[in-house]
Amino acid sequence: MDYLLLPGFSFFIGILVGSTGIGGASLITPMLIFVFQVPPSIAISSDVVAATLMKVVGGVKHWQQKTLDLEVVKWLSMGSVSGSLLGVGVLHQLRQSEENNLDNLLLRLLGVMILIVTLTALIQMLLMTFFPKINLPELPKLDLKTNQGRFLCLLIGTILGFCVGMTSVASGSIFALALIAFFRLDAQKLVGTDITQAAILLIFTSLGHLTLGTVNWSLVIPIWIGSVPGVLIGAKLCEITPQRPLRFIIYSILMMVSWKLVAQA
Numbered sequence: 318m319d320y321l322l323l324p325g326f327s328f329f330i331g332i333l334v335g336s337t338g339i340g341g342a343s344l345i346t347p348m349l350i351f352v353f354q355v356p357p358s359i360a361i362s363s364d365v366v367a368a369t370l371m372k373v374v375g376g377v378k379h380w381q382q383k384t385l386d387l388e389v390v391k392w393l394s395m396g397s398v399s400g401s402l403l404g405v406g407v408l409h410q411l412r413q414s415e416e417n418n419l420d421n422l423l424l425r426l427l428g429v430m431i432l433i434v435t436l437t438a439l440i441q442m443l444l445m446t447f448f449p450k451i452n453l454p455e456l457p458k459l460d461l462k463t464n465q466g467r468f469l470c471l472l473i474g475t476i477l478g479f480c481v482g483m484t485s486v487a488s489g490s491i492f493a494l495a496l497i498a499f500f501r502l503d504a505q506k507l508v509g510t511d512i513t514q515a516a517i518l519l520i521f522t523s524l525g526h527l528t529l530g531t532v533n534w535s536l537v538i539p540i541w542i543g544s545v546p547g548v549l550i551g552a553k554l555c556e557i558t559p560q561r562p563l564r565f566i567i568y569s570i571l572m573m574v575s576w577k578l579v580a581q582a
Contacts, residue, residue, distance in 0.1 A: 323536065326352065327543030333567060334544070335551020341368055342485045343431050344567075345540065347574045350424075355536065357423040358408075361485045362526035363533045367540040368488065369519040371548055376516035379509030386510045388461050389470070389500055393492070394517040396474025397481070401518055404482025405525030412529065423484070428578030430486040435571040437494060442564060459499045473499065482522055488515040 326348055334341045342364050349360035379385050411419050444451060460466040473495055481488045493511045496502055502510060526532055 323353065323539040324543035327540045328547040329543075331544035331547020331549075332551040332554065333563075335548040336554045336563070341371070341544065342488065343434060343490070343571055343574075345544070346427060346485055347431070347578065349536065351574075351577070353536075355533070357420045357427065358412075358529075358531045359533050359536070361423060361427065362529055362531040363536040364540070365485045365519060365526050366523045366532050367537045367544065368485070369516070369523045370541055371545060372488070372512055372516035372519050374545075376509075376513035379513055382509070384506055384509035385513050386500070386502060386506050389496070389502070389510050390514050390517070392461055392467055392470040393474040393495075393514050396471035397478030397492070397514065397518045398474075398521045399471075400475035400478030400480075401482035401522040402525050403475075404479040405522065405529065408483065408529060424578050427484045427486060428575045430480055430484045431571055431578065432575035434487050434490050435568050435575060438490060439565075439568045439572075441494070442561065442568070446561060456498045458501055470499075478518060478522075481518060482525065485522075488518055488522075 327345065330341060330344045330348065333344065345367065346357075346360050346364045349355040349364065350357055355363070408419070411422065459469055461470060477487065477491055477495065480486070480491070489511055492514060493507065496507055496511055500510075523532075
């Protein structure tokens with residue numbers, strides 16, 4: 318593998334992530350698998366660790382700015398961390414079973430997760446573009462002052478966290494959709510809450526993946542070198558980048574990537 322190319326690709330992906338908000342794992346993990354021929358188990362674990370740094374930096378910034386909802390972060394994180402560690406535990410069991418081909422299974426899971434995330438985001442974008450006045454039925458807003466609201470928040474976090482623990486995908490994008498649907502946060506607190514929750518989730522998920530022995534630091538460090546400055550530049554470009562055409566192109570690419578992941582398994 319030519320590791321000199323990895324920071325360059327990661328830099329480009331970082332720009333896309335920073336300018337559009339589309340999750341890095343949906344782009345970086347397939348890049349490692351298809352471009353650099355990294356086994357899926359190593360690609361997923363390395364990407365989880367690599368993504369943690371960006372999320373932590375962003376989470377600390379939003380905490381300092383107070384642009385987040387601490388109650389939502391607390392209850393959602395308790396569920397997502399538990400679910401993520403459960404997902405890592407399942408990976409441990411699958412690795413020990415000789416009857417399962419872990420890499421093929423992870424290819425399929427990764428493809429399905431990227432497909433779900435992409436389809437959900439694409440449908441949302443198309444509805445907002447072509448039917449801006451459509452009144453869709455709203456899901457009930459969760460009240461974290463009640464036991465029922467807290468339980469449902471924990472349940473949502475657990476299910477989504479399990480998916481992240483298994484595939485590395487959706488620590489930000491799917492959670493953002495859940496925050497929109499169930500908590501009605503304003504734009505600033507939505508971003509800050511999403512990033513901070515993802516940072517907490519990925520810290521524990523990274524520790525779990527480190528116990529698997531599938532984290533390759535010669536992948537993680539070049540991804541850091543390229544993606545962190547790329548995200549910062551992308552955030553600056555966000556104000557002048559035409560969002561909808563760019564997102565539509567990226568979503569179309571991700572649809573093809575997810576299909577290839579499933580077909581290749």
